[in-house]
Amino acid sequence: MVYKKGRFGEFGGQYIPETLMHALSELEMAYAYYKKDTEFQKEYVNLLQHYAGRPSLLYNAKKMTADLGGAKIYLKREDLNHTGSHKVNNVLGQVLLAKKMGKTRVIAETGAGQHGVATATAAALMDLECEIFMGKEDTKRQALNVYRMKLLGAKVHEVSSGTMTLKDAVNETMREWVARMEDTHYVLGSVMGPHPFPTIVRDFQKMIGEEIKEQIIRLEGRLPDAVVACVGGGSNAMGSFYEFIDDENVRLIGCEAAGLGVNTSQNAATMTNGTIGIFHGMKSLFCQDEYGQIANVHSISAGLDYPGVGPEHAYLAAIDRGEYVAITDAEAVEAFGYLSRMEGIIPAVESAHAIAYACKLAPTMKPEEIMVVTLSGRGDKDVAAIARYKGVKINE
Amino acid sequence: MNKNRIEQVFVGKQALICFITGGDPDIETTEKLIVAMAEAGADMIEIGIPFSDPVAEGLVIQAANARALENGCTVDELFAMVKRVRGKVAIPLLFMTYMNPVFVYGKERFMKKCQECGIDGIIVPDLPFEEKEELADVCKQYEITPISMIAPTSEDRIEKIAKEAQGFLYCVSSLGVTGLRSEIKTNVKGMIEKVRRVSKIPCAVGFGISTPEQAKEMLAVTDGVIVGSAIVKVVAEYGKESVEKVEKLLREIKRVF
Numbered sequence: 001m002v003y004k005k006g007r008f009g010e011f012g013g014q015y016i017p018e019t020l021m022h023a024l025s026e027l028e029m030a031y032a033y034y035k036k037d038t039e040f041q042k043e044y045v046n047l048l049q050h051y052a053g054r055p056s057l058l059y060n061a062k063k064m065t066a067d068l069g070g071a072k073i074y075l076k077r078e079d080l081n082h083t084g085s086h087k088v089n090n091v092l093g094q095v096l097l098a099k100k101m102g103k104t105r106v107i108a109e110t111g112a113g114q115h116g117v118a119t120a121t122a123a124a125l126m127d128l129e130c131e132i133f134m135g136k137e138d139t140k141r142q143a144l145n146v147y148r149m150k151l152l153g154a155k156v157h158e159v160s161s162g163t164m165t166l167k168d169a170v171n172e173t174m175r176e177w178v179a180r181m182e183d184t185h186y187v188l189g190s191v192m193g194p195h196p197f198p199t200i201v202r203d204f205q206k207m208i209g210e211e212i213k214e215q216i217i218r219l220e221g222r223l224p225d226a227v228v229a230c231v232g233g234g235s236n237a238m239g240s241f242y243e244f245i246d247d248e249n250v251r252l253i254g255c256e257a258a259g260l261g262v263n264t265s266q267n268a269a270t271m272t273n274g275t276i277g278i279f280h281g282m283k284s285l286f287c288q289d290e291y292g293q294i295a296n297v298h299s300i301s302a303g304l305d306y307p308g309v310g311p312e313h314a315y316l317a318a319i320d321r322g323e324y325v326a327i328t329d330a331e332a333v334e335a336f337g338y339l340s341r342m343e344g345i346i347p348a349v350e351s352a353h354a355i356a357y358a359c360k361l362a363p364t365m366k367p368e369e370i371m372v373v374t375l376s377g378r379g380d381k382d383v384a385a386i387a388r389y390k391g392v393k394i395n396e
Numbered sequence: 397m398n399k400n401r402i403e404q405v406f407v408g409k410q411a412l413i414c415f416i417t418g419g420d421p422d423i424e425t426t427e428k429l430i431v432a433m434a435e436a437g438a439d440m441i442e443i444g445i446p447f448s449d450p451v452a453e454g455l456v457i458q459a460a461n462a463r464a465l466e467n468g469c470t471v472d473e474l475f476a477m478v479k480r481v482r483g484k485v486a487i488p489l490l491f492m493t494y495m496n497p498v499f500v501y502g503k504e505r506f507m508k509k510c511q512e513c514g515i516d517g518i519i520v521p522d523l524p525f526e527e528k529e530e531l532a533d534v535c536k537q538y539e540i541t542p543i544s545m546i547a548p549t550s551e552d553r554i555e556k557i558a559k560e561a562q563g564f565l566y567c568v569s570s571l572g573v574t575g576l577r578s579e580i581k582t583n584v585k586g587m588i589e590k591v592r593r594v595s596k597i598p599c600a601v602g603f604g605i606s607t608p609e610q611a612k613e614m615l616a617v618t619d620g621v622i623v624g625s626a627i628v629k630v631v632a633e634y635g636k637e638s639v640e641k642v643e644k645l646l647r648e649i650k651r652v653f
Contacts (some may be wrong), residue, residue: 013526017451017522018549018553019568021526021553022550022553023549040448174451175573178571179572221437276434278499279496291470291497291500292499293448332428
């Protein structure tokens with residue numbers, strides 16, 4: 001395998017208009033410098049520990065373990081981070097980087113709103129202007145997060161092009177960036193897009209897996225048998241997996257959104273149904289038709305409702321290092337309730353996809369085996385949508 | 397070295413390059429528009445292959461892409477249409493397409509069809525210099541000229557891009573996406589001077605040129621102008637009845653040449 005810059009096997013690359021190439025190489029150079037800058041790393045770690053609340057807990061889900069009757073289950077509690085999800089890890093890194101680069105304004109796409117909230121939070125903290133692009137459909141599904149971003153001082157743009165979801169929010173943020181790069185950094189929210197974003201975002205999320213390893217060795221004296229995480233663009237999964245890639249006995253399992261089912265037209269199961277293509281700056285897998293038109297995808301989870309996946313995941317699947325499974329809306333909603341009742345933890349509906357697969361996998365494993373499930377975020381934002389899904393009327 | 401058909405357009409004259417979205421509002425109108433634009437003085441025509449997510453386009457061309465796709469336009473239909481219209485117009489015809497429709501169709505299959513139907517060149521806005529190898533070999537094999545782009549932010553990238561450019565160099569006039577602009581603030585002259593240090597390649601300016609006055613201003617420093625959104629806007633307004641209106645617009649712009 002020949003490794004080219006910004007490539008994961010054949011995946012990745014920089015498929016982006018010429019106008020943006022200057023901004024990307026500026027970012028690449030700045031990142032290469034600050035990655036090795038001890039002062040930058042010190043500031044970043046300080047923010048992670050004293051602002052975001054890292055390291056996050058590795059929680060032994062005893063009731064769930066007993067109930068499922070198989071592998072010993074640990075939950076990596078990214079839901080306990082400030083702003084309520086793993087998104088803050090990446091955002092603190094990128095916004096700090098933007099500040100060092102002399103940028104005065106950040107823009108970002110958001111699906112469920114978690115990345116938008118995290119970006120607005122970091123921008124408030126570090127005194128940067130902030131504008132968030134969010135699909136109109138998602139602003140309805142996640143109205144609370146829209147208001148949260150506004151409270152934090154961000155301007156929220158409703159995107160009403162295309163399917164009015166995450167994909168279109170990315171399109172619109174790219175259009176905004178190409179018009180204004182001089183003072184603006186695009187805080188991309190997942191391990192996707194053109195190089196160097198997949199690498200930068202993975203590096204700013206890889207502490208999840210590093211902490212898991214350290215914590216599980218302290219608690220159990222050994223590595224886990226499986227690490228399970230949900231995959232939309234794939235940042236919490238990549239962050240969880242990266243430290244374990246060379247530990248070949250650790251299964252790495254990504255859970256994507258099957259929506260109404262992988263055999264229906266209403267899903268976002270990129271790894272299961274996708275084909276190789278070039279979109280949003282990267283060569284990767286996409287849900288698309290035979291003419292390369294990007295498909296309209298569906299998931300109950302706004303954060304997983306995306307027709308592509310990060311190139312490093314496509315690579316892990318291609319070399320059979322990562323396993324990817326699809327979880328339906330119904331299974332995720334079931335798992336949402338299950339974890340709430342069983343452990344008193346309300347998971348984000350995205351994370352509920354990982355919980356749903358854990359429920360299937362655990363009973364097939366031996367009691368002496370260990371499974372770690374990354375709980376990427378908390379479910380407060382989803383309570384209203386889950387109630388709607390179940391036909392329960394509540395006063396929001 | 398023999399000049400190819402695209403380079404020959406610029407011999408002894410400046411070029412008017414026109415863009416329309418293929419299949420907007422339907423394939424028959426696209427065919428008529430190509431014939432009419434050639435008669436009205438277009439020296440080269442770019443046919444946009446509609447894409448679900450045209451990230452480099454402003455609202456006008458985004459809407460055109462959506463209309464064409466809603467009407468079921470596919471690249472196969474466009475190949476067939478180009479083949480028909482090739483018998484009626486002699487000027488170079490180019491495809492403007494995002495990378496994904498080419499990649500998913502099959503790069504080699506795509507270029508072979510381009511050659512068979514008489515396409516001269518291809519412009520892929522999301523294929524920068526760093527990724528041009530993606531199409532270089534198949535373009536060469538099927539004699540389809542890949543058009544390179546430079547932008548106001550290209551600066552020290554201009555030389556390496558210009559050195560390897562073929563056909564003509566597409567100079568993006570402004571930051572941002574395609575669309576009508578009231579004024580062009582970029583120092584286009586400066587961009588082209590940088591090109592001239594390393595290459596004699598013809599330079600045509602696009603993005604935001606909609607009026608004869610703007611075209612005239614650009615022609616003072618370039619070898620050609622590209623008019624896109626202004627034409628697509630007329631098509632959006634008049635649909636199947638837009639052919640004469642587009643012709644009129646082009647004749648007005650052509651007058652400043």
